[in-house]
Amino acid sequence: MIIIRKNLALSGLILCLLAGMLPMLKVPIKGNWNLYQTDAALFFITYMLIGVTGLLFFVRQLVAYSWMTRVLGIWYLISISAVYFKINNYFGWGFADRLLSKSLHMRWGWIVYLVGVILLLLSVKKLKQIEE
Template identity: 25%
Template sequence: MENIQLIGLIMVIVGSFLPLLHIPIIGNWNYWKIDYYLASTCWILSALALFSIINSKPKLARNMAILMVLLFSFTLFAIRYESSSYFSFLPFQSWKDTFSSIVQIKWGWIVEFFGAFIIILATKK
């Protein structure tokens, strides 16, 4: 089971460098361009998960993976909130919605979440 958990951990680490967000004209952003502190937290959680996988502590690995899923969910919520509040100066709600929808979530999040879920599901009970 450790090998499967390591594959999930590699997916999380590689996923932090994949395109997670697309902003027109600016381009694709990975986790490091979205927010340095959130990316650092992701890597710290990944390092703790690696430590727990190597030392055969499945409960700690599962907890780190759950914290990663919560971190990814928080990041997605923060992206949506920030993009909608960034255009709060516009007078009409339809304009705000239109302009905030140009920020698009990309396919890298699938890799991030899938890697964390692999760690959770591969943990022995």
């Protein structure tokens, strides 16, 4: 039996939705970039996964919601590592990549996104059925 903690799930979904609008990268001349300005494909895939997770929560498909929270957790790890490696190996040249990696910095939007994903993962609780 799967139990969903609704307050954790809703707050996790809201934090994940807001995290895409928050600053994810600090670019020297242009300022802060959100997830869409960082990579449009990453933005659309992330919001598609968050939308499917929210839909499964609202239609009460508990098993599928449980799997999508895990998929969203794995997607967070993939997305933050993709942005990190894109920063550190953008041009393919040693000097330019070192210069770019020193000038671009991750911002606090990733932490908000991580907190949202953790809340989504904690919102699912499995209970063993007691047989009488």
